[in-house]
Amino acid sequence: MSKIPLVDLKAQYETIKPEIDAAIQRAIDRTAFILGPEAKQFEEHFAEFCGVKHAIGLDSGTAALHLALIALGVGAGDEVITTTHTFVATAEPVSLQGARPVFVDIDPRTYNMDPAQLEAAITPRTRAIIPVHLYGQPAELDPILEIGRKHNIPVIEDAAQAHGATYRGKRAGSMGTMACFSFYPGKNLGAYGDAGALVTNDDELAGRIRMLRDHGRTSKYEHEITGYGYRLDGIQGAILDAKLKHLPEWNKQRRAHADYYTELLTNLDDSIVLPYEPAHIKGVYHLFVIRTRGRDELLKCLKTQEIEAGIHYPVPLHLQPVYRDLGYARGAFPEAERAAGEILSLPLYPELTHGQMERVVETMRDFYRNN
Ligand SMILES: Cc1ncc(COP(=O)(O)O)c(C=O)c1O
The missing domain is CATH 3.40.640.10 (Type I PLP-dependent aspartate aminotransferase-like (Major domain))
Incomplete structure (x- = not known):
């Protein structure tokens, strides 16, 4: 593997x-x-x-x-x-x-x-x-x-x-x-x-x-x-x-990979929220971020299959120790706090193959079936 x-x-x-x-x-x-x-x-x-x-x-x-x-x-x-x-x-x-x-706070869709x-x-x-x-x-x-x-x-x-x-x-x-x-x-x-x-x-x-x-x-x-x-x-x-010189092509590949993930993940599990892109905005998928139930368990499950996923970011800045003195309480920014507990970044880079994306999604399918 x-x-x-x-x-x-x-x-x-x-x-x-x-x-x-x-x-x-x-x-x-x-x-x-x-x-x-x-x-x-x-x-x-x-x-x-x-x-x-x-x-x-x-x-x-x-x-x-x-x-x-x-x-x-x-x-x-x-x-x-x-x-x-x-x-x-x-x-x-x-x-x-x-x-x-x-x-x-953030717009929970973007x-x-x-x-x-x-x-x-x-x-x-x-x-x-x-x-x-x-x-x-x-x-x-x-x-x-x-x-x-x-x-x-x-x-x-x-x-x-x-x-x-x-x-x-x-x-x-x-x-x-x-x-x-x-x-x-x-x-x-x-x-x-x-x-x-x-x-x-x-x-x-x-x-x-x-x-x-x-x-x-x-x-x-x-x-x-x-x-x-x-x-x-x-x-x-x-x-x-x-x-x-290669950046436009790499960005195109990232967008194509995002489309393929979207195709594979649609209907995989009711809890999955896919990235949302308004019509007037064209992103370059630095990260492919979904929301899902059981995020932490899924992250662990992917790890056991040698698939590296990430969380960007698990703690909003207003709850970071360094910003304690600013006086923000938990609950101050509910959308950011909710997102921090649900988001998951899947592997994404221009050289990623369809086979690799399929393995990521198959691993996720097994997880949802058993959880
Ligand atoms: C949103 C954002 N702002 C600022 C930075 C800081 O950039 P650097 O690591 O090059 O100092 C980064 C990246 O690390 C980032 O992702």
Whole structure:
């Protein structure tokens, strides 16, 4: 019995080995290890891919979120609104700035920020709104951007999981004041280490963020502002540029796999809730997430059959120990709390085969029959 992993980075490397090896060698030959021409070329190509003017290569998605907040001047006493159902890195930079993360609940069908709850969370201290395009599916941006405009609050897209997804035909990352991408290895576009990018159409913000990522530099020995060492590595830039060419095809394969799972899982068990995609949104299935009864037992059962599934995420941020001091009680965000107990991410990556998906579903069929 061969293992079916949640993500198979080795399988992907095998399909593009000569290109990746050549890209790494090129970066080494140039000895341009921090930023440099390879990273610059990737930035240009990634900006074009997103349909924005600027992409700024960074050393993680977390750094992108952090710099977005710093560039907006978010600091002590300020509030930033985001969803409670996300990876901790969405909220962490808010806390790092001494500001307060303010959470809102999710739409239970899409798992993304519920725009209907956003306006009530706005106060005179709100400095930014961070919708997350979770699982590769853009959040419901029109009402979120409208609320932002109405209150003059910038929207930062957390597009860490949504490279290439579209909302009403526009690419994720091109609609907010700024957007943050992660190239963590398992992402749809993943580096071979930590990497990220911030994208924007705003020339002034772009200039400020380029300075901030590199110790506030205006030239080699001149430092205008207090900055950070948040730069993209040259080798990662070279790898990402090589992989970017394949991203549209990989995303297409992910969508096709999601369709096949949907076909196989329809009518398997009454408790299963399949991913929901509104007609104006085209996600890129960073994860294929279902809801099911007996989630924890099913997860265990899959594990005994060497099938790796996941939970993204089992504890909403408002219930995390780190955010205890914010004072949210259990029950504060019922949809996120319910989802956390029911969701299951099935293996999904471009190189996954129909045979593997069939084995996942057959294992699930046996489980439901016996439970
Ligand atoms: C939704 C979300 N936001 C932010 C991040 C942070 O990105 P990174 O791990 O590159 O710092 C991630 C990924 O890890 C993520 O999934």
